[in-house]
Amino acid sequence: MPTERTSAGDPARTLQLLWQDSPADRPKGPRRGLTVAAVVTAATGVADAEGLDALTMRRVAKDLGVVPMTLYTYVPGKAELLDLMLDAAYRRMPRADTAGAPWRDRLTAVAEENRALYARHPWAAAVSTARPPLGPGLMAKYEHELAALDGLGLDDVTLDACLTHLLTFVQAWARAAADARAAEQDSAMDDRQWWEANGPLLARVLDEEAYPLAVRVGAAAGAAHGGAYDPEHAYTFGLGRVLDGFAPLIDG
Amino acid sequence: MPTERTSAGDPARTLQLLWQDSPADRPKGPRRGLTVAAVVTAATGVADAEGLDALTMRRVAKDLGVVPMTLYTYVPGKAELLDLMLDAAYRRMPRADTAGAPWRDRLTAVAEENRALYARHPWAAAVSTARPPLGPGLMAKYEHELAALDGLGLDDVTLDACLTHLLTFVQAWARAAADARAAEQDSAMDDRQWWEANGPLLARVLDEEAYPLAVRVGAAAGAAHGGAYDPEHAYTFGLGRVLDGFAPLIDG
DNA sequence: CCTGTACGCAGTACATTGTACATCGTACGG
DNA sequence: CCGTACGATGTACAATGTACTGCGTACAGG
Known part of the structure; x- marks a missing residue:
């Protein structure tokens, strides 16, 4: 059980996801059923309600109504998903x-x-x-x-x-x-x-x-x-x- | 991957192990090939050298030359083993x-x-x-x-x-x-x-x-x-x- | 309009973990 | 001398992240 850690994935890919560098929609292939944001939101919901231990790819996929492997077309892996969750949480903090x-x-x-x-x-x-x-x-x-x-x-x-x-x-x-x-x-x-x-x-x-x-x-x-x-x-x-x-x- | 935590096992059993309340040797059965202390030492060695992630029951058993399940006759489970490891480490601290x-x-x-x-x-x-x-x-x-x-x-x-x-x-x-x-x-x-x-x-x-x-x-x-x-x-x-x-x- | 192709989605599969369960063999007390 | 209690073993299972292999879709070029 590795300690949960941010920035454990590929730096370039992670930064691209964090800053949404590529809004260029791919024209080919079937339409995407989800968004990265939706995955992050679902994952955050699971972790908020039941803790990091309950945050599994299978669980997030289930909440989104897709099969686990589908998540991997939005996010390179669980490590990067954690990065996105945390940065999004930071972004939402009220700043007096x-x-x-x-x-x-x-x-x-x-x-x-x-x-x-x-x-x-x-x-x-x-x-x-x-x-x-x-x-x-x-x-x-x-x-x-x-x-x-x-x-x-x-x-x-x-x-x-x-x-x-x-x-x-x-x-x-x-x-x-x-x-x-x-x-x-x-x-x-x-x-x-x-x-x-x-x-x-x-x-x-x-x-x-x-x-x-x-x-x-x-x-x-x-x-x-x-x-x-x-x-x-x-x-x-x-x-x-x-x-x-x-x-x-x-x-x- | 649950967070590693002490005192996650049965209080009575854990306290008994910690204080070695029962030095009464059981006369029946085959001789014991190991001791609780040996298990704790081996586990500590693994964790010291390779981190908590590498601390698995299989790994400790391997280092001791026994099959994984054998450890369970010395220690109720991994949670209690962690308690013993930590208390033993505390005990060894020099106190100026x-x-x-x-x-x-x-x-x-x-x-x-x-x-x-x-x-x-x-x-x-x-x-x-x-x-x-x-x-x-x-x-x-x-x-x-x-x-x-x-x-x-x-x-x-x-x-x-x-x-x-x-x-x-x-x-x-x-x-x-x-x-x-x-x-x-x-x-x-x-x-x-x-x-x-x-x-x-x-x-x-x-x-x-x-x-x-x-x-x-x-x-x-x-x-x-x-x-x-x-x-x-x-x-x-x-x-x-x-x-x-x-x-x-x-x-x- | 038609077709090739790139890509999203799904299913299967595997290694790794803790540990429950059933079995086997040992060695001491009577 | 043997029954029995108990230590050791082997098998098995559920859960996890994710690699790999197909399948079908829908847009680009003709």
């Missing part, structure tokens, strides 16, 4: 204009936009973008987010590093939240039930003398969040730390 | 004693220990620990890392949140670094070659008027790191931001 606002508000807005992206498309958090899909969606997103950090006195390299750091935090958080939801679904146990199932067993082997801090802090954290992982708290706390981490660079 | 050192040094040491873990076991970064393997390795790790943050005036809930934030950063960084390496291997192109392949094609469609910041900052960042993603810089910069983010909470 926060020009003139304090920098913390501007960066908070960027974080929120990304959080909303992952809320709408949880699968997007799981995709590795070591080599991003170089499409119009990513470009618009990058330009917009750089603007939120521009003019604060940071040099370009630091500016890029700050943006990467912020986006890495939001993505890591989204992954953790999605993983928690997935674990809950797969095990048919919520966090509380899971701890209730493990706690007594763990207590039998766990030497409280050996792990005093773990027991004390673990209990406190568990009690504070109702015994469960609390994504909301992790996000709020983490974003605060990230912004405080930027302050020395920006405020001087 | 930094008592008395300044808090930044102590947290830097924790970060370094985790970075070393992911350097030795890149697959560990990819495993979701939404529900961690509750074994002796994790407990020792948790206790040790809490100690690095204890006594700084943080309440227990904040202490736990800070540790989570730090570990999330290191893991996210390790994932990015591993993804970059994997992309390089799979595509047989390093970052520079990839950009050389995509750059000219991208230039044809990319309107520089439309994305001035992206072009400017992208060029600057690319030039600074030799045209490639620079994990070392991302780690150093990111860890600095994380620690600066804690400063207001700790230094007051």
